[in-house]
Amino acid sequence: MTDTPPDPTPIAAYVRAAAQLLALPLSDAQVGRVSVQLSRTAALAATLQRVPLEAHDEPAQIYEPAPFPAEDPS
């Protein structure tokens, strides 16, 4: 049995662990490439962490941009 070398970054370790949990086989090369992609998304997701959200702020499950108007515009 060959030991997999330790992942060089926490995100690569996360990718490997999450992929295993989802039964998604990834080669070492894929882990590296996917980690690059996930790092980009992580940077964007971090900006959303700064948005204050209260418990009553519910998700838009089937998003509706505005209620459909009752009357046509004049």
Next chain:
Amino acid sequence: MIAAMDGVTIAAAVRSGEYRAEQVLDACIARIAATDPQVNAFTDRTFERARREARAIDARRARGEPLPALAGVPYAVKNLFDIEGLTTRAGSKLLLGDPPAAADAVLVQRLRDAGAVLVGALNMDEFAYGFTTENSHVGACRNPHDLTRIAGGSSGGSGAAVAAGQVPLALGSDTNGSIRVPSSLCGVFGLKPTFGRLSRRGSFPFVASLDHLGPFARSVADLALSYDLMQGPDPLDPGCHATRVQPVRERVDAGISGLRIGVLAGYFDEQAGPEARHAVALAAGALNATPGVIWPDAALARAAAFVTSASEGGALHLPRLREHAADFEPLSVDRFIAGALQPAEWYVRAQRFRRIYRDKVLALFRDWDVLLAPATPVSATAIGAEQFELNGTLVPARPSMGLLTQPISYAGCPVVAAPLWPNGAAALPIGVQVIAAPWREDLALRVARRLEADGIATAPLASMPD
């Protein structure tokens, strides 16, 4: 030359008897044969079906029957729309073993009922995850105005087919900009309606909470007419919120008197190159628009759209990724996998933010009727380009084409992408987003029509062999 005519003109000519629908179809097929070896817009041709549809129109006219609004108008659809008898590709080779579609997509049914003639299905980024239509399975779609450059994506075939004069009308989808980006880069008009306006039933999804469908054309009249004919509630599509038709065609020429038109600044200046800003300035000048309007939370909305798309897209394709990752588009497979692995909190947070964001956007539209912004940061880049320069910084080419469209579609607002030519007709086009509040497509189309009538926005036929 029929290739230079818009759909409204073709339909009038067929109704009057100036042309038979089959003559129009012959011209369309000849144009596709002459230009598509270079453009690579079409992945499937449905000429036998088109011949049946055209002959049926001619037979109706011969019997003296009134003809429908799009009688004899050729059109084509992005290959994620179901076409009866054809396997729906969605830009992928992974679906080629699937059975043929049993019925047309709802919007194809509606155009068929309006007398339009379907000539084929069009190239796209695999599963709509891209802004360039550099499809590795069938080859890149090339920009008819410069064949070395991208057509934009993910509905690149739709933009290119209209720009090349292969069809006057095409359908595409827009999740994060996939109608507006190819419209901008190919120099044609495109309409991304309000989220929930048009039925998506019978189209292959990408991000269910963001997917929109809409038309491309070379005139605002064609956009308005085809959009009207595709409207209608669909109780079988849970994402179709419109409960009745709100026709716009008769309102398009109402002018812009009294409309409060603003120009988006801040994020939309910072993420736009000089050409894009020049295009917006030209449109703003013609419309006497007010500068300096700030769209709320644009950067956050772009981030949330990115997270939402990655998560839903990745989850949708996880079973295929487990078994067939090697058969995916190499340019997007790693993004799909990364999306499938994202923490759930990122996705849920993005969706919760969306409701707060909606309220801020609706508040902005209490002060404005229409807002202008660039559609793409730059004009079409070279096929294969990995980066482009944006105001002194090199940015990744493929995701960055959507920087300016993603915040708007995350709010679900309707947008007309209007093609401008800031460096002259011999240079490349770039689009301006004409944005209205949800359910006010009529206002966006009125403003786009004014730009067209004043010669500011135009969609000339690309110079191609006929």
